[in-house]
Amino acid sequence: MQSIKLADGRHIPQVGFGTAAIGAMHQDDGYVKDTVLKAIEAGYRHLDTASFYGNERSVGQAVQESGIARKEFFITTKVWDTQQGYQSTLTALEQSLERLGTDYADLYLVHWPYPDKTRPTWQAMEKLHSEGLAKSLGLSNFRKTDIQQLLEFAEIKPVYNQLELHPYHTQPHLTEYCQSKGMVVSCWSPLGSGSWSGVAKEDKPIVADTIVTLAEKYQVSAGQIILKWDCQRQRIVIPKSESDDNIKANLQLDSFTLTDTELDQIDALNKNHRYGGDPDNAWQDNLNNPVPSR
Numbered sequence: 001m002q003s004i005k006l007a008d009g010r011h012i013p014q015v016g017f018g019t020a021a022i023g024a025m026h027q028d029d030g031y032v033k034d035t036v037l038k039a040i041e042a043g044y045r046h047l048d049t050a051s052f053y054g055n056e057r058s059v060g061q062a063v064q065e066s067g068i069a070r071k072e073f074f075i076t077t078k079v080w081d082t083q084q085g086y087q088s089t090l091t092a093l094e095q096s097l098e099r100l101g102t103d104y105a106d107l108y109l110v111h112w113p114y115p116d117k118t119r120p121t122w123q124a125m126e127k128l129h130s131e132g133l134a135k136s137l138g139l140s141n142f143r144k145t146d147i148q149q150l151l152e153f154a155e156i157k158p159v160y161n162q163l164e165l166h167p168y169h170t171q172p173h174l175t176e177y178c179q180s181k182g183m184v185v186s187c188w189s190p191l192g193s194g195s196w197s198g199v200a201k202e203d204k205p206i207v208a209d210t211i212v213t214l215a216e217k218y219q220v221s222a223g224q225i226i227l228k229w230d231c232q233r234q235r236i237v238i239p240k241s242e243s244d245d246n247i248k249a250n251l252q253l254d255s256f257t258l259t260d261t262e263l264d265q266i267d268a269l270n271k272n273h274r275y276g277g278d279p280d281n282a283w284q285d286n287l288n289n290p291v292p293s294r
């Protein structure tokens with residue numbers, strides 16, 4: 001599988017499996033484990049989870065049940081807003097690792113910017129990195145101002161920023177800024193979000209004329225067109241699926257290549273439309289939604 005080299009020298013598979021809200025948000029059971037196991041059997045080795053998803057146990061069980069060596073996987077998890085701060089971040093990763101049944105995270109992210117806590121949170125993450133518990137460090141939903149704040153004191157620079165990014169929200173300026181600072185950009189909700197968002201299919205980019213026309217031209221699905229656009233733009237994608245066909249299709253992106261004109265046509269669909277939280281204020285809501293305690 002195609003991988004991207006991070007600025008710290010480690011490699012991340014370009015297509016990962018998103019695990020938020022498999023079944024439902026905070027669902028952590030045999031259904032989640034079996035879905036992740038199906039993805040592993042289809043070939044995914046990069047799994048994206050978070051303490052807030054409340055499903056780290058099922059994700060970890062799928063990895064163990066697969067019988068595939070831990071070192072073959074790239075597992076990302078994240079520290080939630082209510083866990084930010086120095087000591088609480090140390091504890092948060094310890095708890096995530098216990099739930100995942102692993103000794104380390106391949107990539108540990110600050111899930112959302114919470115500027116008052118960024119410094120102690122990142123300093124704890126640097127300690128976790130020095131202890132080998134978090135192999136790479138990164139961000140999620142960080143705006144340019146949040147990154148500038150962090151770079152003023154960070155001894156270890158972030159190598160990754162996971163953003164809401166799909167054809168209706170392409171974030172060109174932030175993407176360019178992240179890349180100029182050595183961060184790989186990863187796209188969350190790359191297909192226009194899962195059922196957690198309540199967004200109807202007809203409002204998602206997978207039904208946009210440009211995407212559907214390209215899918216017909218290349219005899220692939222609309223989802224594959226969007227994921228290929230991201231990959232050709234050197235971004236990571238972490239689509240989530242519970243359907244056998246989509247799980248497999250989202251990994252099969254090698255049969256076609258979009259032209260530069262077609263990549264530009266998809267860029268042009270941007271309307272700065274978010275389906276999920278806005279980092280300008282998300283931390284305020286997030287503080288009212290703690291990580292499930294199990």
Ligand SMILES: NC(=O)c1ccc[n+]([C@@H]2O[C@H](COP(=O)([O-])OP(=O)(O)OC[C@H]3O[C@@H](n4cnc5c(N)ncnc54)[C@H](OP(=O)(O)O)[C@@H]3O)[C@@H](O)[C@H]2O)c1
Pocket residue numbers: 017018019020021048049111140141162163187188189190191192193194195206221222223224238239240241242243246247249250276
């Ligand atoms: N950092 C953050 O703040 C943040 C926020 C949100 C999400 N995330 C991460 O990003 C991941 C993905 O985001 P998401 O789950 O919101 O949405 P998504 O991956 O954009 O979309 C998931 C939806 O698309 C459908 N789908 C999957 N493959 C498809 C295909 N080839 N063609 C058509 N439809 C397809 C799925 O249905 P089926 O199940 O029926 O295939 C599901 O309804 C999450 O799981 C999570 O890991 C991170």
